[in-house]
Amino acid sequence: MKNKSGQSKTGSKSGQSDMKNEIGQSNTSKERGQEKIKKKIKRSDTMVHTKNFPKQNRKNAKKRPAFSIDTMGNRGKKRKTDAWRKVSYEATNTFVSHKEIRRERELVEDLFGDVDLPEVDAKVKEEEPRSINQLKGDRKKKDADDPYDHHDDRKTAEKKPVWVDEDDDNIRVKDVMANMSKMRGKRGAREVSDERYENMLKEKFELAMGSTPEWAQLDRKIENDSDDEGDFNRRTGNYISSEGPSRLPKSVLEYKMLSDLNRATYAEGAIIKGVEFNPIFQVALVAGFSKTNGSATLFQVDGLHNHKIQTMKFPRFPIKCAKFFRDGRRFVVGSDLYGHFFVYDMEGGKEIKIPWNKSEDRRCMKKFVISPDGELLFFFGSKSLIHIFDTKTLSHIDTLQASEEVTSATFNSSGTRMYTHGNGGDVLTWDINNRQCVQKFYDDGCIDGMSIALSPNNQYLACGSSSGIVNIYDTADLTKDTPLPVKVLDKLVTSVTSLTFNTSSELLAMGSEFKENAFKLVHFPSMTYFTNFPREGTNLARVQVAQFSPNGGYIAAGNNGGTVRLYRLKHYGSY
The missing domain is CATH 2.130.10.10 (YVTN repeat-like/Quinoprotein amine dehydrogenase)
Known part of the structure; x- marks a missing residue:
């Protein structure tokens, strides 16, 4: 049958059922969205965000410690948690084993001197084979090579030339003679000599001056090891030396x-x-x-x-x-x-x-x-x-x-x-x-x-x-x-x-x-x-x-x- 508008009753019923289905689906989607929002709110309540702290609470928020030192030892205290909850620290008698903590420890020693720190545990030693004393020794060796370090370890330190020209190893006598325009062809074996020019100059110097001067010898020993008196004597030379300059012997002239x-x-x-x-x-x-x-x-x-x-x-x-x-x-x-x-x-x-x-x-x-x-x-x-x-x-x-x-x-x-x-x-x-x-x-x-x-x-x-x-x-x-x-x-x-x-x-x-x-x-x-x-x-x-x-x-x-x-x-x- 058709109604007044010309539509059949069966068609109107199907249309109404379709609309009811659409309304039901929209309601369920809304309920699901509301449930998701509620879950998010619950999660946000349980989480701690320091970025969302107010200014007053930021000041009171605990800062993450750089390292932890327990000089009194572990007395069975319970495990404590910090503001981040996930990160936990346990009172120990040694440092945390990583590079940043080691650097900070060295900084503390440099700033405050020798601190009475606890010994390293056996477990940590396995993770850190190099001890603090070894680190100190390595640091001293590094400082000894520093040209601007005024340490005074004259007895054991090996002295090196202040300046070395690598090009000197490549200069030969024949190369120098080839650049001389005068008396060319009259210098004998030197014009074809492959000898290092530096060695020839050393021989000429030793022949004229006798030997290497004492002040230029790298392996010379300085007996006076006093920081104050020794440095003063080296500055003033023979004027205050107890022995004074050597006297010319009167018997035989060399x-x-x-x-x-x-x-x-x-x-x-x-x-x-x-x-x-x-x-x-x-x-x-x-x-x-x-x-x-x-x-x-x-x-x-x-x-x-x-x-x-x-x-x-x-x-x-x-x-x-x-x-x-x-x-x-x-x-x-x-x-x-x-x-x-x-x-x-x-x-x-x-x-x-x-x-x-x-x-x-x-x-x-x-x-x-x-x-x-x-x-x-x-x-x-x-x-x-x-x-x-x-x-x-x-x-x-x-x-x-x-x-x-x-x-x-x-x-x-x-x-x-x-x-x-x-x-x-x-x-x-x-x-x-x-x-x-x-x-x-x-x-x-x-x-x-x-x-x-x-x-x-x-x-x-x-x-x-x-x-x-x-x-x-x-x-x-x-x-x-x-x-x-x-x-x-x-x-x-x-x-x-x-x-x-x-x-x-x-x-x-x-x-x-x-x-x-x-x-x-x-x-x-x-x-x-x-x-x-x-x-x-x-x-x-x-x-x-x-x-x-x-x-x-x-x-x-x-x-x-x-x-x-x-x-x-x-x-x-x-x-």
């Missing part, structure tokens, strides 16, 4: 004859009149003349080759004296034929002519000395005059009048006193600040004074005469009117033309240019001769000038044969 200082040229003239060691660089100056020409050469002092650095020619200017300025970058040469002298600037590579226009003293530049402070230059002229020049401006500033013609002069270490010796045998003492003579005495038994030298320690004054006698005076007795020598040296029989002390005041070299091999070394303070110097058969010829290196390691003697003999004194460790 030395070695090296290659001639000017072997690279032999072109400084037939007569060598100037031999000087540079006060700053390991360089020597050799100057001389042949006929009327002068020549000066700079050499690198190594004792083996003594390579030439530069040669300067002075035509028609026979050099009679040559000396370095104190700055080590200039030297001055003088002659007896002209009234001018030359100053050579080594850095600029040029010579400077300093004229002298005094007609009454045209030949006054043959001999001169430089004050210890390097500020004044003294020329010994004729008519008993001493001309003073300023080394900076190279200008004449003053002239001194002596009682007799001056042949030689020397200074005390401070440069305030100058002692002169001259014809007539008088020794004059000059006050350099006031530019006047303050004392005069007669050199005992002297006819004409030829040379004079004062020891660097200002204790002994040596005066050489034309008779071959060298009188040694104690400077404490020079205030007397007629001081007497404490020692008379008479080994030389001709005029003593050269006298010089070494820097330690332990050696005096004296020589004469009027006799072959007239050259002696005297030990101080015993004032005895070294019988083994020079050796028999050594040809020194006629020594014109002699000089010690700044630290006494070398002595050079120039003769009338155009050569400069060079010796290495083994007692002194360096140039």
Whole structure:
């Protein structure tokens, strides 16, 4: 049947049943959703979220401990839980076995010192085979390798070179020789040698210096182990050392004859009149003349080759004296034929002519000395005059009048006193600040004074005469009117033309240019001769000038044969 709307009754009933089913399903889904929400709420009630704590509760919330230490031991307390519930800690007598806890423990020890901590349990030892003491030992070993750590374990620690260049192992002698343009093809086996260049340089150094200096030895032992006193002694050196520097033995002189200082040229003239060691660089100056020409050469002092650095020619200017300025970058040469002298600037590579226009003293530049402070230059002229020049401006500033013609002069270490010796045998003492003579005495038994030298320690004054006698005076007795020598040296029989002390005041070299091999070394303070110097058969010829290196390691003697003999004194460790 159809109703009024034209629909059948069966169709309307089926539609109603469908709607009821849909409504029932929606109700069940709603109930299920509500149940899920209720379960979530219940779960959220049971869980603890620190992020949702209010500010007041956050302050009261327990923080997670970094580690747990029970110094009282485990007394059977119940297991406690923290704010996270899942994480539980048990009071133990050791640390938790992981790296972070170990690091924190080391931090506690560094901050608070040695803490009385409990021993590690056997179970933990199995997990941690390395103990705390081992960690301390490893940390000490690590600190010992730290270059900025000022620990003082000098007895057991092995010292290493401060700097090592790995490229040195690849440099060979033949590679270095190939880069040298001069004398190519004349270096023999070295041009094809596969030897390490570093080894060759070490051999050259040991040949020239004797051996490795004590300060450069890595395995040297330092006996004084005190932190305070030992460090202070190492800073001040020999000035407060109880033993002091070793004394030069007086019986036998240990030395070695090296290659001639000017072997690279032999072109400084037939007569060598100037031999000087540079006060700053390991360089020597050799100057001389042949006929009327002068020549000066700079050499690198190594004792083996003594390579030439530069040669300067002075035509028609026979050099009679040559000396370095104190700055080590200039030297001055003088002659007896002209009234001018030359100053050579080594850095600029040029010579400077300093004229002298005094007609009454045209030949006054043959001999001169430089004050210890390097500020004044003294020329010994004729008519008993001493001309003073300023080394900076190279200008004449003053002239001194002596009682007799001056042949030689020397200074005390401070440069305030100058002692002169001259014809007539008088020794004059000059006050350099006031530019006047303050004392005069007669050199005992002297006819004409030829040379004079004062020891660097200002204790002994040596005066050489034309008779071959060298009188040694104690400077404490020079205030007397007629001081007497404490020692008379008479080994030389001709005029003593050269006298010089070494820097330690332990050696005096004296020589004469009027006799072959007239050259002696005297030990101080015993004032005895070294019988083994020079050796028999050594040809020194006629020594014109002699000089010690700044630290006494070398002595050079120039003769009338155009050569400069060079010796290495083994007692002194360096140039």
